[in-house]
Amino acid sequence: MFINCKGKLVDLSQPKVMGILNCTPDSFFDGGNYNSDSKFLNQAEKLLADGVDFIDIGAYSSKPNAEFVSEEEEIARMVPAVELVIKHFPDALISVDTFRGAVAKAAVESGAAIVNDIAAGMLDDKMLETVGQLKVPYIMMHMRGNPQTMVKLTQYEDIVGEMLLYFSERVDVARKHGIDDIIIDPGFGFAKTLEQNYEVLNKMELFNMTELPVLAGMSRKSMIYKLLDIAPQEALNGTTVLNTIALQKGAKILRVHDVKEAVETVKIVNMLMR
Structure with missing residues (x-):
């Protein structure tokens, strides 16, 4: 189970960790934390030092009721962020978190290796065509x-x-556009109630029947902090519990804010499942 990232084959038979790095002012957990080049770069360096496999850069908050951001503004945020990381860490594998084909194209041309689309091409009819032309996962x-x-x-x-x-x-449509490497994400927290999120997690092994790698993104989300009546800043322990369950149910990528803890979780679960 390999994906081709800029000519490098990445083996997903062993689970990987994707670290979240937002250049947005309004993300639910870290919005505005990295509002200068130095802060952004320091966080990228930390993610890499902690063992991240992919860095997922987002320039448009997708939290519930997030403010609309124009395509031009998203590109203006995204491209300098991608270029900054690539300049200082040329071997970093960057994922671009966007549902717009034009943003994906600009980011990949600036050095990104993966397109991460919350809408599976449903919010931009040019997205799948663009990704197929870019030949990225x-x-x-x-x-x-x-x-x-x-x-x-x-x-x-x-x-x-x-x-x-x-x-x-959606996979059938993507294949028709020439997209070879596809990863599916159940979308925890997106158009799902708290109870529905846990039902999806409880049955997550069923997504393995697609024979595609599954990404689990539950880091510090409301399915944790609302259930426990805590703040997102207090939800690391809950995140680790859910990541453990996701790995046991077949997740191949964990998308997280806290890379060190996720890397440790992967190592422990790998040992347990040998």
Whole structure:
């Protein structure tokens, strides 16, 4: 189970860790923390030192009810951030967190290696065509609506069954656009209630029937802090618990804020499952 990142084959048979690095002022956990080149670069260096495999750079917050950001503003945030990391850490594998084809293209041309799309091409009809032309791995997430509307779109009869159908359809369209390396993301927290998030996690092994790598992104999310009645800043322990469960159910990538702890989790679960 390999993906091709800028000519480097990355083996996902052993789970990998993706570190979150936002250049947004309004992300739910770290918004505005890295508002200068030096702060942004220091965090990138920390992620790499802690053992990260991929750095996921986001320039548009996808939290519920997030403010709209224009395509031009997203590119203006994204491209300098990608170029800054590549300049100082040329071997870093960067994932670009965007649902817009133009942003993906600009970021990959600036050095990014992966496109991470919360909408699986549903919010930009040029996204799949663009990724197919770029020949980079593509992460497609399950979501309904957009960040502004998704909290109202949580009605399902069979949530996991409907998600599997969604991925089957979106993967088929992606393949027709020439996308070879596809990773699926159940989209914890996106168009799902707290209870639905745990139902999806409880049945997450069912996504392995797609025969595609699965990414789990639950780091410090509301499914943890609302359940425990704590702040996101206090949700690291809960994140580690859920990451452990996700790995045991077959997750191949953990998308996290706290890389060191996730890397340790992967090592422990790997030992347990030998």
